[in-house]
Amino acid sequence: MNIVITGGAGFLGARLARQLLECGQLSLAGSPLQTIQTITLVDRAAPTAALAGDSRIRVVIGDLNQLLEENQAAAQIVRAQDAIIFHLAAAVSGECEADFDLGMRSNLDATRALLQACRALKTAPTVVFASSLAVFGNSPEQPLPAVIDDRTLPTPQNSYGIQKFISEQLIADYARKGFIRGRNVRLMTVSVRPGKPNAAASSFLSGMIREPLAGLKGSCPVPPDTAVALSSPGRTVDGLLRAAEASDAEWGARTAINLPALKTTAGEMAAALERVASKAATALIDWTPDPQIQKIVTSWPAHIDAARARGLGLLPDDSFESIVRDYVRENPDAISVALRP
Amino acid sequence: MNIVITGGAGFLGARLARQLLECGQLSLAGSPLQTIQTITLVDRAAPTAALAGDSRIRVVIGDLNQLLEENQAAAQIVRAQDAIIFHLAAAVSGECEADFDLGMRSNLDATRALLQACRALKTAPTVVFASSLAVFGNSPEQPLPAVIDDRTLPTPQNSYGIQKFISEQLIADYARKGFIRGRNVRLMTVSVRPGKPNAAASSFLSGMIREPLAGLKGSCPVPPDTAVALSSPGRTVDGLLRAAEASDAEWGARTAINLPALKTTAGEMAAALERVASKAATALIDWTPDPQIQKIVTSWPAHIDAARARGLGLLPDDSFESIVRDYVRENPDAISVALRP
Numbered sequence: 001m002n003i004v005i006t007g008g009a010g011f012l013g014a015r016l017a018r019q020l021l022e023c024g025q026l027s028l029a030g031s032p033l034q035t036i037q038t039i040t041l042v043d044r045a046a047p048t049a050a051l052a053g054d055s056r057i058r059v060v061i062g063d064l065n066q067l068l069e070e071n072q073a074a075a076q077i078v079r080a081q082d083a084i085i086f087h088l089a090a091a092v093s094g095e096c097e098a099d100f101d102l103g104m105r106s107n108l109d110a111t112r113a114l115l116q117a118c119r120a121l122k123t124a125p126t127v128v129f130a131s132s133l134a135v136f137g138n139s140p141e142q143p144l145p146a147v148i149d150d151r152t153l154p155t156p157q158n159s160y161g162i163q164k165f166i167s168e169q170l171i172a173d174y175a176r177k178g179f180i181r182g183r184n185v186r187l188m189t190v191s192v193r194p195g196k197p198n199a200a201a202s203s204f205l206s207g208m209i210r211e212p213l214a215g216l217k218g219s220c221p222v223p224p225d226t227a228v229a230l231s232s233p234g235r236t237v238d239g240l241l242r243a244a245e246a247s248d249a250e251w252g253a254r255t256a257i258n259l260p261a262l263k264t265t266a267g268e269m270a271a272a273l274e275r276v277a278s279k280a281a282t283a284l285i286d287w288t289p290d291p292q293i294q295k296i297v298t299s300w301p302a303h304i305d306a307a308r309a310r311g312l313g314l315l316p317d318d319s320f321e322s323i324v325r326d327y328v329r330e331n332p333d334a335i336s337v338a339l340r341p
Numbered sequence: 342m343n344i345v346i347t348g349g350a351g352f353l354g355a356r357l358a359r360q361l362l363e364c365g366q367l368s369l370a371g372s373p374l375q376t377i378q379t380i381t382l383v384d385r386a387a388p389t390a391a392l393a394g395d396s397r398i399r400v401v402i403g404d405l406n407q408l409l410e411e412n413q414a415a416a417q418i419v420r421a422q423d424a425i426i427f428h429l430a431a432a433v434s435g436e437c438e439a440d441f442d443l444g445m446r447s448n449l450d451a452t453r454a455l456l457q458a459c460r461a462l463k464t465a466p467t468v469v470f471a472s473s474l475a476v477f478g479n480s481p482e483q484p485l486p487a488v489i490d491d492r493t494l495p496t497p498q499n500s501y502g503i504q505k506f507i508s509e510q511l512i513a514d515y516a517r518k519g520f521i522r523g524r525n526v527r528l529m530t531v532s533v534r535p536g537k538p539n540a541a542a543s544s545f546l547s548g549m550i551r552e553p554l555a556g557l558k559g560s561c562p563v564p565p566d567t568a569v570a571l572s573s574p575g576r577t578v579d580g581l582l583r584a585a586e587a588s589d590a591e592w593g594a595r596t597a598i599n600l601p602a603l604k605t606t607a608g609e610m611a612a613a614l615e616r617v618a619s620k621a622a623t624a625l626i627d628w629t630p631d632p633q634i635q636k637i638v639t640s641w642p643a644h645i646d647a648a649r650a651r652g653l654g655l656l657p658d659d660s661f662e663s664i665v666r667d668y669v670r671e672n673p674d675a676i677s678v679a680l681r682p
């Protein structure tokens with residue numbers, strides 16, 4: 001089996017690749033397990049040396065749109081022997097809001113060009129598309145319902161969400177036409193992300209835990225009672241893999257499924273950090289409010305009823321404490337404070 | 342005030358133009374009435390001589406995509422002085438299903454190019470987009486709810502519906518960004534359409550009335566108890582005009598509104614024809630079933646709760662009999678059978 005991951009050098013793409021390499025095999029859409037021959041990582045950045053060193057890894061470096069526009073390069077990305085494409089590459093929400101044309105190109109045109117390349121193969125590969133919770137946006141004219149489920153009408157309030165939602169529609173129609181097998185998967189806010197803060201409004205939902213664990217100041221710019229819906233990196237990758245493995249009958253409708261999310265609050269997150277580490281760690285959290293970030297974060301839904309995902313055996317993380325413990329176990333080099341035994 | 346109608350030589354576009362010319366003025370988004378200076382009809386076909394003869398009519402003939410690709414031509418279609426664009430031009434559902442690329446080009450690329458042309462003006466013109474009931478599709482994996490309302494999740498089951506739904510998202514985001522003022526309006530199945538049958542699966546919903554009134558054989562390929570949701574041409578145009586006239590506050594959310602529809606059945610339609618004309622007229626209806634058409638028609642929703650439209654004062658037709666009487670009054674030359682007094 002040959003697999004492609006766009007955005008394959010990113011945090012989730014690389015984690016997905018590592019997990020696939022460790023497992024060494026995958027079942028596609030209900031078929032028997034197959035050995036993984038190659039994983040093509042397509043990204044503007046190079047993957048880590050550890051990943052690139054695996055003989056099964058193929059690396060294609062470049063801008064996805066440009067690669068797909070050049071026929072020769074497109075043929076390198078999706079080949080007749082590629083059975084699964086995990087399409088994770090995207091411009092992030094902040095970029096898309098600041099530069100409308102960039103977002104349309106990176107998130108809409110790239111998806112469409114990728115689907116056209118898949119269609120041209122005439123092999124109907126499986127495309128697992130990483131959509132986003134950002135398709136749901138609250139607005140005064142159209143408040144979100146208290147609980148979001150798989151049939152809730154998305155009303156995106158930013159260009160990123162619109163582009164993701166449009167891409168879901170394209171995936172659904174290409175699948176209905178038989179050009180691909182389609183899997184639309186909406187990812188929740190991922191926490192705790194390792195690494196550095198980024199420009200996303202949700203960045204603090206990792207940073208307020210990650211930085212204190214590294215002995216650094218972290219900030220939480222929203223009040224402790226702010227509700228958020230989170231998923232650990234592990235559960236998020238599980239969701240992408242399950243989407244590829246589910247048979248068409250298990251999967252059901254071509255509309256997107258919401259991945260499960262743990263409903264918690266900023267205050268509960270800090271309390272979990274204290275239980276895993278110490279009061280000294282939580283003392284590193286700066287609670288100075290940022291009205292801008294607060295406005296964005298409270299416009300996101302916090303309560304997700306992920307019925308279809310549940311039907312596929314996908315469950316939210318048990319607790320935010322278990323998420324913090326996962327992070328500590330997986331990132332020993334990033335921990336500088338004392339942990340409770 | 343200057344107005345543009347894409348698809349302006351089509352049945353609805355021409356009717357909209359005639360109504361605007363007769364009225365001579367329009368209120369835009371809650372502002373005072375303004376005199377209509379020009380109406381630009383953009384279409385592949387020429388408008389009727391009667392329309393073209395009005396000095397306020399400007400005619401641009403050509404393929405919308407081609408015109409928008411050519412900068413000079415695009416500047417002819419939407420000009421800085423154009424305050425309203427009614428975007429009705431589209432490939433119909435049958436064409437889009439038979440030729441995927443044609444549909445993507447005519448219904449998605451054309452809409453996006455039109456929006457880009459509007460954005461380039463920096464005048465934020467009002468774009469009234471004719472979306473369609475076809476965004477709602479029934480499927481075994483995801484049955485439609487018994488009643489469709491403005492918050493029902495569309496699950497299109499054909500490419501035409503997907504392209505219309507994607508265009509709604511583009512309109513919403515261009516409006517949110519302030520590039521245009523956006524009005525997404527979902528049209529119901531229009532009956533009784535004058536003229537000739539076309540390739541649409543819904544064609545018989547006009548033909549089964551129009552042909553017998555002309556003394557010709559008409560066909561109804563579905564059983565009499567088949568439920569359908571219809572709107573007269575007059576009420577449909579009223580909906581488009583109300584969308585342009587509604588203030589932003591009246592209009593509310595940027596998501597699409599469903600226009601009102603009369604819920605009736607094929608049998609009730611025939612009975613209304615008999616009340617307006619005679620048993621001799623209804624005897625001209627051929628009830629031979631067509632399982633293909635039946636399958637498509639029964640996949641459409643028949644019960645629409647058009648709450649937002651109602652809030653704007655838009656109501657469904659009183660009865661199918663009133664629709665037939667409107668048709669008879671408006672198309673005297675198309676009537677060959679005796680009518681009841």
